[in-house]
Amino acid sequence: MNNKLIVSTSPHIYTRESSAKIMWMVTLSLVPAGIAGVYIFGLSSLWVILTGIISAVLTEAAIQKLRGAAVTLYDGSALLTGLLLAYCLPPAVPLWVVACGSVFAIAIGKQAFGGLGQNIFNPALAGRAFLLAAWPTYMTTWTNPRGALDAITSATPLDNAFVGVTYWDLFIGRRSGCIGEVCIIALLAGALFLLMSGYISWHIPFSFIATAGIFTWAFGADTLFSGQWLFHILSGGLILGAFFMATDYVTSPLTNKGKLIFGFGCGLFTGIIRLWGGYPEGVCYAILLMNAACPLIDRYTRPRRFGTK
Amino acid sequence: MDLGLLLSIVIGNIFISNFILFKFLGLCPFIGVSRKTGPALSMGAAVIFVMTLSSIITWCIYNFLLLPFNMEFLRTISFILVIASFVQLAEMIILKTNPTLYRVLGVYLPLITTNCAILGVTVLNIDMFFKEGKALSFSFFYAVLQGFCAGLGFLLAMLLMSGIRERLDILDVPDSLKGIPLAFIVASLMSLAFMGFSGFKF
Amino acid sequence: MKKLFQEFTKGIHRENPIFALALGLCPTLAISTSVKTGLGMGLAATFVLIGSNVIISAIRNGIPHKIRIPCFIVIIATFVTIVELVMQAYFPPLSKQLGIFVPLIVVNCIIMCRAEGFAAKNPPTRSLFDALGMGAGFTLGLVLISAIREAIGSGRLFGYILFKGYQPALTLALAPGALLVLGLLLGLSNLIFKRK
Numbered sequence: 001m002n003n004k005l006i007v008s009t010s011p012h013i014y015t016r017e018s019s020a021k022i023m024w025m026v027t028l029s030l031v032p033a034g035i036a037g038v039y040i041f042g043l044s045s046l047w048v049i050l051t052g053i054i055s056a057v058l059t060e061a062a063i064q065k066l067r068g069a070a071v072t073l074y075d076g077s078a079l080l081t082g083l084l085l086a087y088c089l090p091p092a093v094p095l096w097v098v099a100c101g102s103v104f105a106i107a108i109g110k111q112a113f114g115g116l117g118q119n120i121f122n123p124a125l126a127g128r129a130f131l132l133a134a135w136p137t138y139m140t141t142w143t144n145p146r147g148a149l150d151a152i153t154s155a156t157p158l159d160n161a162f163v164g165v166t167y168w169d170l171f172i173g174r175r176s177g178c179i180g181e182v183c184i185i186a187l188l189a190g191a192l193f194l195l196m197s198g199y200i201s202w203h204i205p206f207s208f209i210a211t212a213g214i215f216t217w218a219f220g221a222d223t224l225f226s227g228q229w230l231f232h233i234l235s236g237g238l239i240l241g242a243f244f245m246a247t248d249y250v251t252s253p254l255t256n257k258g259k260l261i262f263g264f265g266c267g268l269f270t271g272i273i274r275l276w277g278g279y280p281e282g283v284c285y286a287i288l289l290m291n292a293a294c295p296l297i298d299r300y301t302r303p304r305r306f307g308t309k
Numbered sequence: 310m311d312l313g314l315l316l317s318i319v320i321g322n323i324f325i326s327n328f329i330l331f332k333f334l335g336l337c338p339f340i341g342v343s344r345k346t347g348p349a350l351s352m353g354a355a356v357i358f359v360m361t362l363s364s365i366i367t368w369c370i371y372n373f374l375l376l377p378f379n380m381e382f383l384r385t386i387s388f389i390l391v392i393a394s395f396v397q398l399a400e401m402i403i404l405k406t407n408p409t410l411y412r413v414l415g416v417y418l419p420l421i422t423t424n425c426a427i428l429g430v431t432v433l434n435i436d437m438f439f440k441e442g443k444a445l446s447f448s449f450f451y452a453v454l455q456g457f458c459a460g461l462g463f464l465l466a467m468l469l470m471s472g473i474r475e476r477l478d479i480l481d482v483p484d485s486l487k488g489i490p491l492a493f494i495v496a497s498l499m500s501l502a503f504m505g506f507s508g509f510k511f
Numbered sequence: 512m513k514k515l516f517q518e519f520t521k522g523i524h525r526e527n528p529i530f531a532l533a534l535g536l537c538p539t540l541a542i543s544t545s546v547k548t549g550l551g552m553g554l555a556a557t558f559v560l561i562g563s564n565v566i567i568s569a570i571r572n573g574i575p576h577k578i579r580i581p582c583f584i585v586i587i588a589t590f591v592t593i594v595e596l597v598m599q600a601y602f603p604p605l606s607k608q609l610g611i612f613v614p615l616i617v618v619n620c621i622i623m624c625r626a627e628g629f630a631a632k633n634p635p636t637r638s639l640f641d642a643l644g645m646g647a648g649f650t651l652g653l654v655l656i657s658a659i660r661e662a663i664g665s666g667r668l669f670g671y672i673l674f675k676g677y678q679p680a681l682t683l684a685l686a687p688g689a690l691l692v693l694g695l696l697l698g699l700s701n702l703i704f705k706r707k
Contacts, residue, residue, distance in 0.1 A: 067483060100680070108494060108497075108498070108691065109498070111483075112482075112483065112486055112491065112494050113477070113480065113482055113491070114480055114481045114482040114483060118480045118481065118482065120473050120476065120477070120495060120498070121498045121502070126498055126501065129501040129502065129504065129505075130501060130682055130687075133501065133504060133681060133682040133685055133687065134680035134681050134682040134683075135678060135680065135681070136681070269505070273505050273506065276509055277505060277506060277507070277508060277509055278507050278508015278509060279505060279507070279508065282505055284505070285502055285504070285505025285506075286505070288498070288501065288502035288505070289502045289503070289505065291502070292469045292473065292498075292499050292502055293469060293472070294472075295472035295473050295475060295476040296346070296468060296469065296472035298476075299346065299472060299475070330686060330690075331686045332541065333536075333537045333538075333540040333541040333686070333689065334537055334541075334615075335537070336536045336537045336540065337534075337536065337537070337620055340533070340536070382592060382595075382596060383592075384614070385588055385591055385592055385595065385614040385617055386585065386588040386589065386592060389584055389588055389617050389618065390581065390584065390585065390588070393580070393581060393584060394581075424618070425537050425615045425618040425619070428614070428615060428617065428618050429611055429615055432611045432614050432615070433611060436611065483698075484701075485698045485699070485701040485702040486694075486698040486701075489533055489694075489697055490694045490695070490697040490698035490701065491694065491698075492694070493690050493691070493693050493694030493697065494690070494691060494694040494695070496690045496694075497687045497688070497689075497690035497691035497694060498687070500686045500687040500690055501682075501687040504685070504686075504687065
């Protein structure tokens with residue numbers, strides 16, 4: 001290890017091998033959702049996933065070579081970034097867009113800060129936000145799921161709240177959306193594995209989902225406390241974001257209290273952006289916003305500051 | 310009074326068109342004073358203070374002095390002079406009356422004179438809340454609110470940035486990006502995140 | 512003569528206001544969406560810079576030290592007002608695009624910095640060349656940034672389409688793109704000139 005004092009990332013006691021292991025485990029837990037996505041949307045989404053991964057890994061290797069640093073592809077972090085980015089893209093997005101997103105995610109989102117463990121923002125989400133601002137038409141063109149009888153031709157899945165989509169459809173992923181976010185049951189299986197094996201803690205997903213649910217229940221309809229909260233939880237990228245992106249070790253707070261605050265903020269901003277914002281989906285922006293606030297949360301939830309007001 | 314306009318002033322100035330991240334006003338203090346959270350907070354407080362009061366003063370000057378005598382072309386000159394002298398005055402008054410506050414804000418007050426966000430918000434007030442040489446109804450109230458909220462937005466961006474930069478200081482970032490360049494890249498990603506607020510409808 | 516030439520070139524290269532001194536960044540970011548506005552802003556700032564530098568340096572011995580800053584501000588603001596009115600009269604579209612950043616030239620740190628740091632201590636001819644160099648450096652920096660943003664962000668240069676079929680990355684034309692391009696260019700200039 002180098003002799004710098006590194007205080008940010010939470011797995012303090014792990015060595016490099018272990019942090020690589022975490023990355024691979026998270027990647028593994030995401031595989032079911034990917035398979036489901038490819039099944040639901042067809043082979044084109046497989047190419048999106050592969051392009052995302054390959055261009056992320058290549059970018060990482062190229063930049064590490066240029067910087068003269070050791071090439072650390074085996075830690076799986078670039079692969080995970082590429083995978084997560086691909087999971088939150090629509091299935092029909094052109095492959096060059098995917099590649100651009102991966103390059104941005106790795107080069108600007110991660111390597112500009114010095115690489116693994118140092119980035120402030122979740123690289124995959126930074127990549128997605130960049131793509132959404134850069135090529136909005138490609139990023140909001142959705143594919144119909146396999147087996148959909150009548151074509152759902154909305155701009156976004158969140159727009160046409162309930163046209164022929166039941167909760168069960170949402171649960172098994174029979175809806176249009178991003179590749180990796182649609183099949184809730186596959187995502188939950190992966191999330192359960194991560195929770196059970198202790199790779200992620202329950203704090204962020206719990207407070208994230210609970211806040212978003214309560215917020216959309218309270219303000220989601222014309223009258224108070226009558227919003228379709230279950231729909232909001234099951235739709236969009238909320239489950240994917242809450243379990244696999246907001247919990248990223250590097251960009252989330254260290255303490256449990258901090259994690260609860262972090263999740264609360266994510267849920268709140270998700271709800272606000274979904275209900276009142278110009279974009280239909282707020283998960284990505286909510287997590288990025290809380291990433292920005294994460295150093296501050298860490299600063300004010302340091303254990304020694306308890307009891308001092 | 311128009312509630313929609315009111316809300317759009319508040320949300321707009323704090324989030325959607327944040328002075329630093331979207332209007333690019335006040336970048337010098339944003340980059341210069343955001344190394345540590347403490348000073349960043351004080352700077353933000355000082356900016357809120359000066360922005361609100363400048364909005365009040367410049368609105369009065371424009372409405373009661375420049376407009377009646379057809380001297381709108383003196384807007385820039387008079388505003389910057391008034392702001393500069395007002396800041397001087399505020400500094401002296403605070404020093405005499407409230408030494409604690411002076412210790413918090415004092416050093417930052419002179420810096421604020423050349424902060425383009427201050428002049429920016431006053432000019433924007435005039436552009437937005439005067440139509441064809443006449444003040445809109447409640448325009449004074451809107452102007453003051455805009456001054457205050459723009460200051461709040463400034464404080465928010467400062468605070469987030471300073472937290473991030475405190476962390477960046479202890480990281481092993483690429484040499485050529487160390488310091489200001491990386492601060493801009495962080496600001497760019499922050500501004501991407503803030504884009505989530507665009508297109509708000511109430 | 513050689514010395515005067517040096518005063519000119521330092522603003523472009525060694526003491527470039529944008530890349531070396533990191534001054535005048537607010538307008539740099541805000542109006543660099545197209546080369547046209549970038550150039551317009553650069554020229555306007557250069558004009559103010561020349562005017563204020565020459566006048567301030569000419570009367571530098573007559574200004575009492577204590578109230579020099581307000582004096583500078585008045586002089587600078589006068590030139591800014593001239594630019595504002597001329598632009599409104601002869602280039603209304605440009606004036607609209609630049610918006611509040613024309614009056615904001617008053618608080619552009621470059622101008623104040625050269626007034627205080629150079630013109631107040633040096634004779635008019637040297638101040639003139641300093642202003643020319645700084646103005647040229649500022650304009651060049653602006654044109655560079657806006658060319659990058661216009662080319663990538665809207666696929667055009669001076670309003671002409673560059674490549675057929677290119678799909679512009681709109682982000683570059685938006686606020687995040689401005690901050691990103693500036694950050695990367697600052698990093699690049701650090702890398703090239705090994706500034707620390």
